[in-house]
Amino acid sequence: MIPYAERTRVLVVIGTRPEAIKMIPVVRALQDSGTFRPVVIATGQHTDLVDDLIRKAGLRVDASLHASQPVDGVKPSLNEMVARIIVGIDRVWSSESVPEEYRADGRREVGGAVACLVHGDTSSAAAAAIASFNLRIPVVHVEAGLRTSDLLSPFPEEGNRQLISRIAALHLAPTTTNKMNLVREGVDYDRILVTGNTSIDMLQWVATQEGGFGPGLEELETDPRPRIVLVTAHRRENWGEGLENIAAAVRELAERYPETRFVVPMHPNPVARRSFIEALEGMPNALLVEPRDYADFARLMGAARIIITDSGGVQEEAPALGTPVLVARETTEREEGVHAGTLVLVGTDPTRIVQEAVKLLDDDDEHARRAAKLNPYGDGRASERIVQALENILRDGPVPEELNGGGLRNAVRRRFGLDIAETHV
Structure with a gap:
């Protein structure tokens, strides 16, 4: 097992509570992989809810961008929040350590990350994808390919996820239908991996925990x-x-x-x-x-x-x-x-x-x-498949069992015009 300080760093950006729920299994799988070191950046969209959830899962936030924090009692507009996230990620990445105003209680080192994982369709995910793309950090889109094809329904989520799809190097689709949505839009077939949905991974973990329904019930x-x-x-x-x-x-x-x-x-x-x-x-x-x-x-x-x-x-x-x-x-x-x-x-x-x-x-x-209907959204192994894919692409690991060859690894590298593994590891 590689010493923790020497592991390959991967940025994981989390904005809302639903994002935290679905990304916690991925962060845990990266941490348990023995090869990756997840660096968790919280945008501050649902600050208390996200921090509490991550803490209860036994994980840590490395930087918090406070993007939704009111100024003089006024909450930021959607555009202001997006701008704060883009600038915040730029500052975090460009500094040797996390700037003082963004520091959380976890680790400080950010530089050298080989990829940035964003989830789903929030404005914070879209902002993080834009910031990472501008910094030439490969974007990995978890829960890719969901579509209504109506930009106003849901708003702004449909626009956000279509935007991320244009930027992402690797698309992690929950279902085959999601994969075909992306293929129809012109995304390379070989850059899309069907993983199942990480929400089912989280749900299976929670099912082992005891408790009630919460206050008032x-x-x-x-x-x-x-x-x-x-x-x-x-x-x-x-x-x-x-x-x-x-x-x-x-x-x-x-x-x-x-x-x-x-x-x-x-x-x-x-x-x-x-x-x-x-x-x-x-x-x-x-x-x-x-x-x-x-x-x-x-x-x-x-x-x-x-x-x-x-x-x-x-x-x-x-x-x-x-x-x-x-x-x-x-x-x-x-x-x-x-x-x-x-x-x-x-x-x-x-x-x-x-x-x-x-x-x-x-x-x-x-x-x-x-x-009794069969749930089409996965078997609880999505996070495991995601880590396998990243190990294959970024660290020359074995080909994930869902793939028949090296198409995924080569296609993602070609997307950025460089050999990601040799350049960053």
Whole structure:
């Protein structure tokens, strides 16, 4: 095993809580590889939630960019946040050690990293990809190839992930469908590896941890068979009428099923919270609670009869726990779940949401049929495949079992016009 200080450094940029959930297994796999040294940069988009999650996973943040920190009480705009991340990564990379204002409690060394891993479709991921590209650091896109092909749905995520795809050297796609999305857009077939989704890796780890549902839900923990409908909604394109319609549907269901508990962990953003507070406050079986710790939320997903959500991650994770999902969005980039029958796309029409929820609440046979559907998003080995690919490309390691030859390694090197392994290791 290579001494830790001599291992190959890899930047891992994390912005939001969902990104942290999906990147923690990758960071852990890099750390356990014996060859790589992950350097974790937190952009500061969800500072407290991300720091708490990483700490509980036994990992550390090396630099924090504070990109969402208010100035004189005013939160930065989306463009200001993106600019702060680009400038922050530039300063971190250009310094011999992490500048004082960005320092966290972990390691300080950043220089010499051979790649930058970004995840998914957040603005922080897009900003990190642009910054890394400008610094000629190869970009590795985890959870690549998700598409709705509508730049405004979801906004700004669809634009972000398409932008990252133009920049990335290596694309780590959760499914074959995601890979073919990229191929149709002109990405080299050999630069795309299907890995499964790292969210399933994280979910399997959390399943081994004991605990409850978190503050405010203690009554459910003492009920041997609580009947729970879990509701999460916050996406920007649903702000206003969309969230109001979802909240109205939940209220109608709560009135129709007084013995069922409707648990609504509310997003920190006041715009996303307002509709649910106005529609559900005072309803005895509607439990409006603060955001859950990830492990608590995972246990809630497993205990729920159904989930109504506009979240992306929940669409992947809940089917692994046997919980049917109603997707309260007009489009989804996770069509595999729709085709597999683990998801039903219901939009934000209250009538449609109620109709589909009633089917699953009233019909045990239909619920059992849907709960038994095979999750298309992976087997819990995505992080392992990612590290194998990086070892092959960056350290001349063995070819991953999913590949038949050296096409991936050679194609990624050609993308940057250099021999990455010999230049950086």
